[in-house]
Amino acid sequence: MRHWLIFPVLMAAVLDARAPSAQQVDFVVDATLPVRDTELPYTLDLNLAAVAPTRIGVGALLDLREIQKTVPERLADNAIVDNCGLQVRLDDLSFGAQGDAIDLDGDVTITIFECSRTSERNFQRGEQKKAILANMSTEATVELRDNCAYFKLIDLTLTAPEEQREQLLDDDTLDSVKELMLAAVDLVLNDTPLCPKLPAELASLDPVYDNGGPKEIGEGGLGVFLEGSVDVSPSTILDILTVLQRQELIPGPP
Amino acid sequence: MGSSRLNKGLLICVLVAMLPGCGSKAEDQKALDAETNAVTKSNSSVTTGIDPATYAGRFQIKLTKEVPLRNIPVPFTVYGGLEESSPTRLRLKAFMDLRGLQEKAPQILTGPLEESCKRQIYLEIRDVTAIGDTVKVEGSARAQFTRCNRREEPGFRYFGATVDAVAVAKAEVKGQCLTFSIESADLSPRGFIGAVSNLFGLTNRINDAVLEKGGEFLAAHPVCPPLPDEFSVLEPVYESGGTREIAPGGMGAAVVGSADVSAGTIVKVLGGLKELGVLEFAE
Numbered sequence: 001m002r003h004w005l006i007f008p009v010l011m012a013a014v015l016d017a018r019a020p021s022a023q024q025v026d027f028v029v030d031a032t033l034p035v036r037d038t039e040l041p042y043t044l045d046l047n048l049a050a051v052a053p054t055r056i057g058v059g060a061l062l063d064l065r066e067i068q069k070t071v072p073e074r075l076a077d078n079a080i081v082d083n084c085g086l087q088v089r090l091d092d093l094s095f096g097a098q099g100d101a102i103d104l105d106g107d108v109t110i111t112i113f114e115c116s117r118t119s120e121r122n123f124q125r126g127e128q129k130k131a132i133l134a135n136m137s138t139e140a141t142v143e144l145r146d147n148c149a150y151f152k153l154i155d156l157t158l159t160a161p162e163e164q165r166e167q168l169l170d171d172d173t174l175d176s177v178k179e180l181m182l183a184a185v186d187l188v189l190n191d192t193p194l195c196p197k198l199p200a201e202l203a204s205l206d207p208v209y210d211n212g213g214p215k216e217i218g219e220g221g222l223g224v225f226l227e228g229s230v231d232v233s234p235s236t237i238l239d240i241l242t243v244l245q246r247q248e249l250i251p252g253p254p
Numbered sequence: 255m256g257s258s259r260l261n262k263g264l265l266i267c268v269l270v271a272m273l274p275g276c277g278s279k280a281e282d283q284k285a286l287d288a289e290t291n292a293v294t295k296s297n298s299s300v301t302t303g304i305d306p307a308t309y310a311g312r313f314q315i316k317l318t319k320e321v322p323l324r325n326i327p328v329p330f331t332v333y334g335g336l337e338e339s340s341p342t343r344l345r346l347k348a349f350m351d352l353r354g355l356q357e358k359a360p361q362i363l364t365g366p367l368e369e370s371c372k373r374q375i376y377l378e379i380r381d382v383t384a385i386g387d388t389v390k391v392e393g394s395a396r397a398q399f400t401r402c403n404r405r406e407e408p409g410f411r412y413f414g415a416t417v418d419a420v421a422v423a424k425a426e427v428k429g430q431c432l433t434f435s436i437e438s439a440d441l442s443p444r445g446f447i448g449a450v451s452n453l454f455g456l457t458n459r460i461n462d463a464v465l466e467k468g469g470e471f472l473a474a475h476p477v478c479p480p481l482p483d484e485f486s487v488l489e490p491v492y493e494s495g496g497t498r499e500i501a502p503g504g505m506g507a508a509v510v511g512s513a514d515v516s517a518g519t520i521v522k523v524l525g526g527l528k529e530l531g532v533l534e535f536a537e
Contacts, residue, residue: 023518025524027524027528027535030535030536030537050518050521053342053516054341054516054517055517056521202524233341233342234341234342234344235338237344238312238313238338241313244532245315250315252316253315253316254306254314254315254333
């Protein structure tokens, strides 16, 4: 029945000459975030609303709660920093949104090794000098670049237990570890931008985002919102219908 | 004059009943429900004789559906074309292939128009033919005038006549609806009774009866395109259109319209497509 109904829908919408009152429509889209060799699923809540006679406002809410659940497991026991003299391993991580910020908390094991140079470019890791357990806490925010959302760490605080502190301060270890961690994490985050891709059917509504940030979903749920708009014309409808036809979701041409 | 009025009544009834989508909302809904399983995607069926210019557009669509009219399944094919006519306007052209209906029309329309105790009117439609942008209808009407008995049943029959009618009608677009009008008519009362009734001016009583019932029928069945409930807020406006001949003698109808398209319209279309389950992106 739906195929036949499309025609009246079109006739009705196309032939509706009056300016309708404020209208909007929501779509829920299954999306994925490519991370290295895998893809993490998330949900894209799309809100389209007529904001001007030829402009549709687009609000995208990326619901990352699934990723929030799975990422700490995937990262556990992974080394964030792993070079000749230093290894920082993530033992435990949890993060959540709080209002318009993202809080991260975790435990890391910092291991320091002997490191000797064997040639101009090669280093040889030697014996383990010491291992420290530290607590990491940091805050992240979201930056909008090239129509994509990037996570960015604002700052990183490493705290070590009292009995190990002196030893660390002597070596100024904690600061260098912190710098290395920040650099390493930024590298990873810069590699995984959230670029919400609209389904093919809505490709002609691809918006330009001009605002974005973290957003708490429910209690501590991680979300990212993006706001933008797209200019539309009568052709936009024809583009959408043509895609639907190509996908055989609506009857084809004569 | 009297005879052309009879034809007018006949024709209006015929044409109104023939157009898909005419009728009450409830009937439309029933028809739509009934064709749920009858929808077929476009296939390579005959488009012979249909001028592609009648549905020209950058986006084109062909729909085939079967709608039961008086329990007789009638196939309809609609060709639609959409095109941007200005930065804020779309033009729509649609052509409906009504040959399936034309073929079934005599079967569908033949039957009683009125069966009261005062009078009984029966229509018999023999043939419907398209000629250019007009429609020729051939048939007859049989009318009986009776006295009502105590149980409100037809009693003593005091007059009856059969009239053969050949009429040509033309459809016009008025507002959002197709309206039919009579171009010309040819009426001939049958046999001796017919001649006598003509002589005594009694044919007028048949005319009046058929016109009265035809008028009631029209009032109850406006000829307007069907809309799903969620779009009842919309009132489509067609600019021009009417019946067209699909060579040779085949009946079709062409409609042309255009409208301002705003961001709101597009959002509304998306909402409509979502309602229909065409736009779904999540499991």
